[in-house]
Amino acid sequence: MTENEVEIVEVGPRDGLQNIAKYVPTAVKIDLIRQLAGAGFTRMEFGSFVSPKAIPQMKDMEAVLEGLPPMPGVTGMTLVPNSKGAQRALAAGVKDLIFVMSVSEPHNQSNVRRPTEASIADFKATLEEIDPLGELTIRVGLATCFHCPFDGVIDEDKVISTIEKIVPIREGMEYAISDTTGMATPAHVKSLTKRCIDTFGGSARFCFHGHDTAGFGIANVLAAMEGGIRSFDTSVAGLGGCPFAPGATGNIPSEDVVYLFQRLGVTTGIDLEKLLDAGTMILAESGAPMASHVRAIPRARLFADLLGIPPSRAVAA
Amino acid sequence: MTENEVEIVEVGPRDGLQNIAKYVPTAVKIDLIRQLAGAGFTRMEFGSFVSPKAIPQMKDMEAVLEGLPPMPGVTGMTLVPNSKGAQRALAAGVKDLIFVMSVSEPHNQSNVRRPTEASIADFKATLEEIDPLGELTIRVGLATCFHCPFDGVIDEDKVISTIEKIVPIREGMEYAISDTTGMATPAHVKSLTKRCIDTFGGSARFCFHGHDTAGFGIANVLAAMEGGIRSFDTSVAGLGGCPFAPGATGNIPSEDVVYLFQRLGVTTGIDLEKLLDAGTMILAESGAPMASHVRAIPRARLFADLLGIPPSRAVAA
Numbered sequence: 001m002t003e004n005e006v007e008i009v010e011v012g013p014r015d016g017l018q019n020i021a022k023y024v025p026t027a028v029k030i031d032l033i034r035q036l037a038g039a040g041f042t043r044m045e046f047g048s049f050v051s052p053k054a055i056p057q058m059k060d061m062e063a064v065l066e067g068l069p070p071m072p073g074v075t076g077m078t079l080v081p082n083s084k085g086a087q088r089a090l091a092a093g094v095k096d097l098i099f100v101m102s103v104s105e106p107h108n109q110s111n112v113r114r115p116t117e118a119s120i121a122d123f124k125a126t127l128e129e130i131d132p133l134g135e136l137t138i139r140v141g142l143a144t145c146f147h148c149p150f151d152g153v154i155d156e157d158k159v160i161s162t163i164e165k166i167v168p169i170r171e172g173m174e175y176a177i178s179d180t181t182g183m184a185t186p187a188h189v190k191s192l193t194k195r196c197i198d199t200f201g202g203s204a205r206f207c208f209h210g211h212d213t214a215g216f217g218i219a220n221v222l223a224a225m226e227g228g229i230r231s232f233d234t235s236v237a238g239l240g241g242c243p244f245a246p247g248a249t250g251n252i253p254s255e256d257v258v259y260l261f262q263r264l265g266v267t268t269g270i271d272l273e274k275l276l277d278a279g280t281m282i283l284a285e286s287g288a289p290m291a292s293h294v295r296a297i298p299r300a301r302l303f304a305d306l307l308g309i310p311p312s313r314a315v316a317a
Numbered sequence: 318m319t320e321n322e323v324e325i326v327e328v329g330p331r332d333g334l335q336n337i338a339k340y341v342p343t344a345v346k347i348d349l350i351r352q353l354a355g356a357g358f359t360r361m362e363f364g365s366f367v368s369p370k371a372i373p374q375m376k377d378m379e380a381v382l383e384g385l386p387p388m389p390g391v392t393g394m395t396l397v398p399n400s401k402g403a404q405r406a407l408a409a410g411v412k413d414l415i416f417v418m419s420v421s422e423p424h425n426q427s428n429v430r431r432p433t434e435a436s437i438a439d440f441k442a443t444l445e446e447i448d449p450l451g452e453l454t455i456r457v458g459l460a461t462c463f464h465c466p467f468d469g470v471i472d473e474d475k476v477i478s479t480i481e482k483i484v485p486i487r488e489g490m491e492y493a494i495s496d497t498t499g500m501a502t503p504a505h506v507k508s509l510t511k512r513c514i515d516t517f518g519g520s521a522r523f524c525f526h527g528h529d530t531a532g533f534g535i536a537n538v539l540a541a542m543e544g545g546i547r548s549f550d551t552s553v554a555g556l557g558g559c560p561f562a563p564g565a566t567g568n569i570p571s572e573d574v575v576y577l578f579q580r581l582g583v584t585t586g587i588d589l590e591k592l593l594d595a596g597t598m599i600l601a602e603s604g605a606p607m608a609s610h611v612r613a614i615p616r617a618r619l620f621a622d623l624l625g626i627p628p629s630r631a632v633a634a
Contacts, residue, residue: 152628215570264504
């Protein structure tokens with residue numbers, strides 16, 4: 001990627017859908033991934049191999065993967081919570097795995113009922129078991145890097161010392177520096193992402209995974225960019241919750257981030273019109289609340305500035 | 318103001334309410350201003366002296382001002398579209414007037430059916446007529462500084478040359494550099510605000526007036542701050558439209574901006590809890606759509622980080 005190019009990683013099919021109560025049929029999930037690939041995403045979270053009891057929405061993970069058409073150039077990552085999930089992923093032919101652990105102890109305890117240290121040890125053992133030759137591509141989803149629902153604001157040193165424990169397990173892994181609660185400030189995002197890259201940039205890759213709870217999502221994307229990040233997790237239509245409903249915390253909407261970068265002249269490789277179409281489809285099929293600002297702007301008006309057409313003429317046309 | 322201090326100017330009673338269809342009774346308008354003053358705002362837009370036919374919501378402007386209790390230390394600005402409006406404002410005892418003109422010709426034409434040049438000439442003549450000794454405090458609301466619904470993105474030179482024509486009319490006036498459509502990018506906001514301050518900082522004051530249409534509101538506030546701005550217009554609860562309804566473009570929500578600055582350790586002088594109360598009241602009374610992210614977060618959780626309390630304990634309490 002050049003300085004003027006970023007990667008947008010679409011997480012709607014996983015982080016988005018898993019928070020939606022209504023079960024989305026397998027065919028719709030497949031159609032969503034297909035449409036998002038058609039819009040130009042080259043990397044996505046396809047879903048997760050978790051217990052169907054814990055997250056019923058993901059119970060058809062194998063069927064989704066089986067039903068996908070060939071999509072050359074598209075990488076699908078799946079989240080696996082443990083060795084069992086990883087085995088399911090491998091059996092389904094997945095080569096890009098996401099393991100999640102939390103910087104904050106109470107959040108890790110709440111999620112997987114063990115200390116962060118134990119999750120790191122499990123992760124190491126699982127990697128040794130399933131991938132002794134290091135042939136898989138591994139992402140570490142590092143939750144609560146900025147703020148925890150139990151502990152509040154997280155000290156940067158705690159994040160750095162957590163990554164220090166994970167990095168020796170394998171060189172070159174990707175870390176999703178995650179604002180899990182969506183309560184990080186832009187200053188914090190810039191500072192921590194820069195420090196991660198400065199400290200571990202030689203042996204790790206970093207992306208920023210944000211949520212839009214406090215409305216700082218777009219500002220945080222730009223702050224991460226100033227920190228040196230060039231890869232961002234976003235979710236079509238802001239799937240995953242509505243910032244206008246108490247407690248709900250959707251991902252940063254893909255449409256808003258793609259539009260932002262297009263207006264700034266930064267290349268994303270995403271076709272905004274096709275992305276809007278994908279969002280329209282999944283909102284209708286899932287009944288999920290819509291959290292994108294850009295979606296609410298009439299399309300002709302939205303595209304006018306990008307095309308250099310006066311918005312008035314675009315709307316009249 | 319120190320480097321670590323900003324001014325938040327509450328525009329809900331004017332720019333917010335004027336876009337709300339349902340008529341808000343005089344007593345409620347008075348209560349809103351009173352509550353906002355109680356929350357710590359020292360400068361507000363109280364309303365506008367416009368034609369009651371054009372904006373029925375503002376038809377009771379005199380009654381609102383008459384009904385306000387004494388609020389020492391609080392400055393109330395009112396918008397006046399012309400000499401007639403200015404005379405009404407003076408008769409009501411107002412000493413802080415806002416005159417609006419648009420950088421973009423088609424937007425000025427659409428608003429007041431004359432070229433920008435004619436609006437500037439009118440403004441000059443009105444000032445000479447109503448305030449020959451220069452005793453009033455004047456704000457110029459400079460619309461479409463970044464983006465126009467007719468012309469799209471506005472060239473910076475056009476803004477600078479417009480201000481060049483206004484500055485000689487009177488030294489020391491305030492200019493609200495306005496993102497009228499809410500479609501400005503943060504890079505544009507930083508660049509133009511810096512250029513305005515660099516070019517005219519000796520003979521003019523500047524504030525940033527944003528809307529949240531594209532979801533860039535918070536990022537634009539921070540960008541204006543980087544450009545050197547220390548005064549920001551915002552609207553309680555994002556009154557003035559809902560970004561989730563096509564075409565509607567509310568101001569940047571005061572709650573979100575105040576919370577942002579509190580988290581960043583920047584002094585605003587605003588009591589967020591009282592601001593939230595004022596918003597709850599006006600949302601209930603006006604039926605306006607709520608556009609603040611921060612309002613949707615449970616209060617105890619919202620305040621936990623500011624108080625240094627673990628959010629979990631704050632919620633349990």
